[in-house]
Amino acid sequence: MSNAIETFDLCYRAGKHFEIRDLGLKVREGSIYGFLGPNGSGKTTTIRLLLGMLKPVRGTITVLGRKVPEEMARIMAQTGYVPERPHLYPYLTLEQAVRYHAAFYEGFDMAYAGEMRRTFGLPLDQKLSHLSKGEMGKLHMLLVLAQRPKLLVLDEPTDGLDPVVRRDVLSALLDFCSQGSATVFISSHLVHELERICDWVGVLDNGKLVVELPMQSFKNGIKRIRLSGAPSLVGDTPFVVLQRETTGTEQVWVVRGWQPPMAQWFEGVGAAVKEVMDLDLEEGFVELLRSSRAPVS
Amino acid sequence: MYRQVLKAQWLAARLPVVLLALLGFALPLLIVTYGGSLENAPSDRVAQWLYAAEKIGTLIPGLALLVGLLLGIGAWAPDHAGKHVYALSLPVPRSMYVLLRFAAGGTLLAAPVVALGLGSLLAVEAIKLPVGVHAYPLQLTIRFALAALVCYAIFFSISIATKRAALVVLALICGAFLADLVLAVLSVSGSASVTTTAFYLLTNWPGPLSILMGRWALFDV
Numbered sequence: 001m002s003n004a005i006e007t008f009d010l011c012y013r014a015g016k017h018f019e020i021r022d023l024g025l026k027v028r029e030g031s032i033y034g035f036l037g038p039n040g041s042g043k044t045t046t047i048r049l050l051l052g053m054l055k056p057v058r059g060t061i062t063v064l065g066r067k068v069p070e071e072m073a074r075i076m077a078q079t080g081y082v083p084e085r086p087h088l089y090p091y092l093t094l095e096q097a098v099r100y101h102a103a104f105y106e107g108f109d110m111a112y113a114g115e116m117r118r119t120f121g122l123p124l125d126q127k128l129s130h131l132s133k134g135e136m137g138k139l140h141m142l143l144v145l146a147q148r149p150k151l152l153v154l155d156e157p158t159d160g161l162d163p164v165v166r167r168d169v170l171s172a173l174l175d176f177c178s179q180g181s182a183t184v185f186i187s188s189h190l191v192h193e194l195e196r197i198c199d200w201v202g203v204l205d206n207g208k209l210v211v212e213l214p215m216q217s218f219k220n221g222i223k224r225i226r227l228s229g230a231p232s233l234v235g236d237t238p239f240v241v242l243q244r245e246t247t248g249t250e251q252v253w254v255v256r257g258w259q260p261p262m263a264q265w266f267e268g269v270g271a272a273v274k275e276v277m278d279l280d281l282e283e284g285f286v287e288l289l290r291s292s293r294a295p296v297s
Numbered sequence: 298m299y300r301q302v303l304k305a306q307w308l309a310a311r312l313p314v315v316l317l318a319l320l321g322f323a324l325p326l327l328i329v330t331y332g333g334s335l336e337n338a339p340s341d342r343v344a345q346w347l348y349a350a351e352k353i354g355t356l357i358p359g360l361a362l363l364v365g366l367l368l369g370i371g372a373w374a375p376d377h378a379g380k381h382v383y384a385l386s387l388p389v390p391r392s393m394y395v396l397l398r399f400a401a402g403g404t405l406l407a408a409p410v411v412a413l414g415l416g417s418l419l420a421v422e423a424i425k426l427p428v429g430v431h432a433y434p435l436q437l438t439i440r441f442a443l444a445a446l447v448c449y450a451i452f453f454s455i456s457i458a459t460k461r462a463a464l465v466v467l468a469l470i471c472g473a474f475l476a477d478l479v480l481a482v483l484s485v486s487g488s489a490s491v492t493t494t495a496f497y498l499l500t501n502w503p504g505p506l507s508i509l510m511g512r513w514a515l516f517d518v
Contacts, residue, residue, distance in 0.1 A: 096305070
């Protein structure tokens with residue numbers, strides 16, 4: 001299977017304190033890829049690099065099999081982009097904004113846009129400056145989905161929306177995905193939101209890709225293990241140790257890439273596994289970030 | 298695409314466009330209103346009127362400058378407000394988008410130009426000119442259109458420039474004033490002023506602003 005988005009050795013610097021380092025993303029065609037990271041980790045910058053809005057210091061970017069930024073116009077013709085902040089012209093009415101947007105896309109589906117507008121309950125003659133945040137979020141989704149894109153790049157599309165609107169927007173997205181084979185690249189810091197819809201996840205922290213793996217592996221592979229008699233020094237382990245804490249005679253390890261047969265490894269080093277606990281995605285995400293910032297020795 | 302860009306630009310700039318068009322329409326009429334009846338007026342009164350008409354005529358290049366300024370900067374204002382994110386996400390090459398914006402803004406120039414033309418024609422119709430005095434409504438309108446287009450192109454380019462380019466321009470202007478100040482402090486006699494030379498180069502042929510200079514007369518001998 002080919003990749004809808006691929007970056008290699010991507011580097012970008014903004015000022016003295018922020019940089020994207022050696023970013024190697026691989027977003028498979030047809031996948032829903034959740035791009036997770038705390039605020040300020042570089043998600044929006046990465047998206048802007050992918051869409052040719054920023055120029056990298058080095059590295060290559062390929063989107064839908066085309067090079068960025070050389071073939072940007074062709075890429076954007078097949079890409080729907082919802083930015084972090086509303087960018088549409090506020091003095092246009094909703095109808096004018098839809099017509100303006102449609103003029104740039106050959107395959108814009110006006111009938112579908114009308115249908116979605118009615119579903120979302122958006123008023124045609126309302127100026128965009130008078131729309132609520134939720135209505136604006138719905139309008140953005142309406143515009144990009146009616147483009148019938150091959151790739152959707154959504155930068156925190158539900159940030160700041162109330163739960164009802166968030167559900168509406170994500171339902172529309174999932175409906176669209178079920179109709180075809182579009183790839184979705186969705187960034188968020190709302191972990192639970194991505195858990196429900198994504199099949200791949202990449203975690204970015206401080207401009208660096210911490211991990212990129214299928215959502216199932218992410219969800220099932222991170223465990224909290226309660227041990228007794230664990231060694232103080234850790235050599236090579238068959239899993240990645242994210243965190244270790246000692247409480248009395250016991251130790252609690254948080255590990256990534258865990259599989260049940262790996263319990264034997266502990267027996268080999270004289271430790272006994274007392275309990276293996278599942279972590280929800282948010283806990284796993286937090287532990288991943290913690291370990292990337294202060295690796296366990 | 299062009300139609301939608303034009304419509305969006307019109308909706309953003311309609312108030313200044315209408316006001317500029319009203320000004321363009323009113324200026325030629327102001328000239329004839331001031332003149333009153335000149336059919337059998339003595340020659341010194343005609344000369345006086347022509348002088349006053351010329352003075353009012355100097356407002357016309359000022360209007361061209363204002364039209365260029367407001368429409369040139371207005372062409373990019375909505376995109377500036379959104380930090381150009383929407384424009385950059387559209388599936389057209391950047392050069393094409395710039396052309397679309399330029400063409401749309403250029404089309405809006407037509408409103409004040411046509412208004413000035415109509416105002417000029419109406420002004421000419423409204424007055425019985427004394428012998429030897431002629432009206433130049435078409436020539437004035439064409440010149441106004443070209444002047445407004447030049448100013449529009451200049452301000453459109455400045456408006457689209459990056460912050461770095463704007464800073465370079467600002468630094469050049471400050472540098473010129475600073476050079477003049479240093480020359481004045483050192484009391485260097487006989488050396489040309491940098492700002493005066495720059496102004497001369499810009500406002501004399503082939504300087505881009507030379508079209509704004511000279512006489513702007515609707516009526517002349």
